[in-house]
Amino acid sequence: MASNDAQLANLRDKEHFPAFEDLAWDNHLGPHYYRERENGFWEPHKHWVFIGEIVEVEIDLRVKLTVKDRDGLEIPVAIYTEARGVEIGPSNLQVGNTVVIFYAVKHLFMDMTIGIRHEDLQYLKIFPISLDNMMQLSDRVQTHATLTDGMRTCHACSKKSAKLMKCAKCGFFWYCSQNCQLRGWNEKGHKADCKMLRDGNFKGLFSIKWGEFHNHISFRCAFHSDGVWVDWI
Numbered sequence: 001m002a003s004n005d006a007q008l009a010n011l012r013d014k015e016h017f018p019a020f021e022d023l024a025w026d027n028h029l030g031p032h033y034y035r036e037r038e039n040g041f042w043e044p045h046k047h048w049v050f051i052g053e054i055v056e057v058e059i060d061l062r063v064k065l066t067v068k069d070r071d072g073l074e075i076p077v078a079i080y081t082e083a084r085g086v087e088i089g090p091s092n093l094q095v096g097n098t099v100v101i102f103y104a105v106k107h108l109f110m111d112m113t114i115g116i117r118h119e120d121l122q123y124l125k126i127f128p129i130s131l132d133n134m135m136q137l138s139d140r141v142q143t144h145a146t147l148t149d150g151m152r153t154c155h156a157c158s159k160k161s162a163k164l165m166k167c168a169k170c171g172f173f174w175y176c177s178q179n180c181q182l183r184g185w186n187e188k189g190h191k192a193d194c195k196m197l198r199d200g201n202f203k204g205l206f207s208i209k210w211g212e213f214h215n216h217i218s219f220r221c222a223f224h225s226d227g228v229w230v231d232w233i
Contacts, residue, residue: 008146008172008206011138012070016048016210019071023050026105026117047210047217050104050116052077053131057093059086067099068131076115077101079124092126098134099126100205102217122218125201137193141206145172156180156188170197172206 011017024033035045052067055074063085065077077099079085101124107117118124127134144155151160154176164174165181173190175181184190197203201219208217 008141009208009210010142011051011135011205013210014070016046017051017070018048020050020052020069020073020075020106020116021071023104023106026107029105044103044213044216046213047208048103049205050101051098051131051134053098054093054095054126057095059093063088063093065093065099070131070135076109076113078109078115078117079121080117080119081121088121088126094128096130097126097128098131099124102219122220123216125219127196127199127202129196137196138206140193141172144174145206154180155190156183167194170194170203172197172203 009016014022024030029042033044033046033048034042036042050069052069052075054065055068056066058064058066061084063079065079066074067077068074079088081087101116101118103123104116104118106114108114109117129137140155144153146152150162152162152164152174153160154164155173156175157180159176161176164176165178167173167175167181167184167190170193173184173193175184185194
């Protein structure tokens with residue numbers, strides 16, 4: 001059974017969470033992301049996602065987002081589904097939310113702008129969190145949710161111990177007493193963090209084995225308590 005003893009992903013890792021400029025082109029699948037199979041087809045040799053905060057929403061012929069990536073670059077993300085992106089819903093299409101796209105690639109549009117042309121919403125998810133807050137939460141996960149030399153770190157008081165109590169709601173953060181858990185909830189921001197981490201898709205970003213590609217992962221999948229991804233459908 002998988003556990004948090006395994007290393008959790010760091011969303012600041014550019015190998016699997018690249019900036020836009022580091023993505024491959026859709027018409028040139030380079031070896032940094034892809035490998036050629038024996039039948040001549042190409043497939044990813046690892047998992048990756050592009051992460052960008054929505055700074056503008058345009059709904060005309062289709063949904064077009066302007067997003068800011070981890071390097072501060074603003075790029076267009078155009079949704080080319082049958083419903084032209086409106087199925088994403090107005091509650092998700094909000095400035096300040098953050099979009100996450102599996103296997104994103106760069107695309108040259110007919111107007112000569114460069115961005116992301118996205119066709120399949122099972123590989124796209126929008127989370128109600130800013131990019132900066134998402135990265136800061138990742139930092140807290142690295143500090144307080146990982147096991148180092150048999151020891152964990154209390155989220156509230158930073159005491160290191162082999163005997164800490166796990167938050168029963170998110171399963172990621174640890175505490176040395178009920179008082180510390182209350183302090184973490186009320187003073188250290190765990191109320192908001194815990195809500196985000198109870199989203200199986202968000203939590204799963206930390207637990208995927210990013211360097212091992214067997215099949216495509218999508219947001220139709222939910223993160224299961226034993227550490228595997230299961231399909232909802």
